[in-house]
Amino acid sequence: MATQNTKTLARLMMAPSVLLLLVWMIVPLAMTLWFSFQNYNLLDPSNVSFTGLFNYQFFYTDRAFFQSIWNTLVIVGGVLLITVIGGIAIALLLDQPIFGQGIVRILIISPFFVMPPVAALIWKNMIMHPGYGVLADINKFFGFQPVDWFARYPLFSIVLIVAWQWLPFATLILLTALQSLDGEQKEAAEMDGANFFNRFIYLVLPHLARAITVVILIQTIFLLGVYAEILVTTNGGPGYASTNLAFLIYRTALLGYDVGGASAGGIIAVVLANIVAFFLMRAVGKNLDR
Amino acid sequence: MGSITLNKVSKVFGEAKVIPSIDLEINDGEFVVFVGPSGCGKSTLLRLIAGLEDVSGGKIMIDGKDVTQAAPAARGLAMVFQSYALYPHMSVRKNIAFPLKMARMEQSAIDRKVEAAAKVLNLTDYLERRPSQLSGGQRQRVAIGRAIVREPSAFLFDEPLSNLDAALRGTMRLEISDLHNQLKTTMIYVTHDQVEAMTMADKIVVLNRGNIEQVGSPLELYRSPRNLFVAGFIGSPRMNFVDGAYAQSKNAKTAGIRPEHLGLSKDNGTWRGIVKVAEHLGADTFLHLDVDGIGPITARCDGEFGAYHGDTVYMTPDESKLHRFDEKGLAIKG
């Protein structure tokens, strides 16, 4: 495998994807960076001028900006909390011998394959609608007042929907990791007198640590960019109550036609994502050395 | 025909000189074993001969023809890999037939050769199975079958038995030796196991850090190792090395005496030792002793000798079988 010919060939084979990704990464990002220093409105495209840091300043002083950062963090944090804890619980349950394991797995994994707009619409109309949703039906059944989820708790509602979509992913990965736990280790721990709780804390949890890290980091990539769920349900409202950074940039760009402002927001999003990416790279990179 | 000549062959990976420079002559029909500890360059040397790695310098000749730049397939060699490297998606029949198919042989001729090879290797009943349905020993035989149908000028074996259990290893060792006796084709066999080397080889090449330490027949290496490394590597249990006063009295830096060349007695002898561990193998017993003024010594004695942990035992080295080494670790002749 290590002859000179194969090395040259290998470089040639890698070239297309490397070049494509290089262009794909550099060109739009450079444009975004350039636009972020420009006063550029799509409604007035002939009047483009350099504004320095004005766009950043504008974003920075906008109350919606901090609200959207906060919302982004709440969505990421909330969904991670639900999916990781719920995922561990369900994975532990599915790791037991049960009847119909295959079907149970299929039922639980299903939400992951539902496209975001459909997931959002199902929850918005079928489940959480204050008039006709299932939750309202349940409330009425018990004699309570139905809750208008998207008006009263918009951010929580979105966290709930997104968590429903990602819970299967976390469960499946954690279950896979759980099943790779050496049976003899469990038996050794039993011999050593560890009860279920002790085994979970000292044996299972450390074993799951890597899978949990992977779940957290991969979900974070996707959760930072939650978009369709917001678009379909609350449209970012009421006010900016459920607008995350991604949605704010979309609003600025395609509803406000403010290219410069949106680009500045985009650069901020890149910086945020890079902080996350830094940790993900280290975790995944370690795995490569194996 | 299958004589192979290495002329100042070297291999460098980046900064690391894996093989500084090797000269070696392998005669037609010889069973040559490359042996050495892991990382000694034995596998690399085999892969250089196979053409799976480019040499960094020197020449490789097969039957007098320079093949240094030739593609692996053009060298007329066949290789049996450590992992067997069977094609998992092909049946045993197709696996064995693959090199013939690549050589564009006629289907009827292919069938004939495959069946013949299968018969020799006891694989006839398994021809339609996939490798995953075979045991380790059977897979090994398929790999050998794939090699013999090509009728190569030499076979290359890269630690072929290391994935088998001990009992099967013994059987396969015999089968490979038997095969060599039948085919009389040159075989180059790489192993880290000196037992395999001793039992199978016509000629052993002991490698260490990419250098040849000694080349010779198994008994030559056993009787007169050229240096400390070979002395310690060949023979089991390992040769005892004694420094200090005893060695000086024999005009050497280090004296070497094999466990089987120590005369044992319960009453008197040159050295007195306490038995730490006695390994009773039945016919033989290996005694691991702590000897006054010398340290740990291993002795081999008859199974009926009857020594146990804590016993005192006297030893007398057989002076005629004593090995003497100088400061550089080289054997002192005579």
Place this chain on the structure above:
Amino acid sequence: MARSVTTRHKVTATIAAWIVALIIFFPILYTIITSLKTEPEAIAGFSLIPSGTFENYITVQTQRDYFKPFMNSVVISVGSTILALIIAIPSAWAMAFSPTRRTKDVLMWMLSTKMMPAVAVLVPIYLMFRDFGLLDSRIGLTVMLTLINLPIVVWMLYTYFREIPGEILEAARMDGAGLWQEIVYVLTPMAVPGIASTLLLNIILAWNEAFWTIRLSTTNAAPLTAFIASFSSPQGLFWAKLSAASTMAIAPILILGWFSQKQLVRGLTFGAVK
């Protein structure tokens, strides 16, 4: 837990697992049920028993032309996946079988492009698409999704290819196989399972991609994501029809997904969890 698991333990675990599974699956189940109801039934309060009409499915097709976004989804997701595979196979191949010291860095870098937030480049991409006339075109979306998923495809293929032992390729070369024969007789048959699961998983990802597909299409090239998103402001009550459209949008991929659940884990974790 004793080695011989008691039946009681198994029954308890089974009941608990099924309850959890049904709760999680319920929104999908209820959507399917609702799609078989009439519109008045759909808003008449909780009921798990529909009248069993297929009216909604017919209406979705005749009034909203469901088939068109469906075909767009198929063309875009399958097209972008195949395109990505064509570009990715050689490079994943090279990295798995002729790794150099930089291979790991290249892989890491590729993955890092995946982390660039889509919104950050929304503006330039939108403007470029507008200027090149690619807005609302199948080609535009196909290229877009190809680029987005390329790193994941390379990674997935790489983790699969890496598991093909190098010795087998060497054996083939010793056996006299040339490069082409090596590819046809040895590599391809061994790589097909990995390529197939990469294909499957990537079609799922592309099918469900809901940022670029919604933003860069309007009507002509709109795939199902955009089609469904356009229902977000309900004019009048049409839940049964919406359920029918939703069911049709997710059914094909749900079934594909069930088949690929094993590959999903290693695919999406880049081989970090198997």
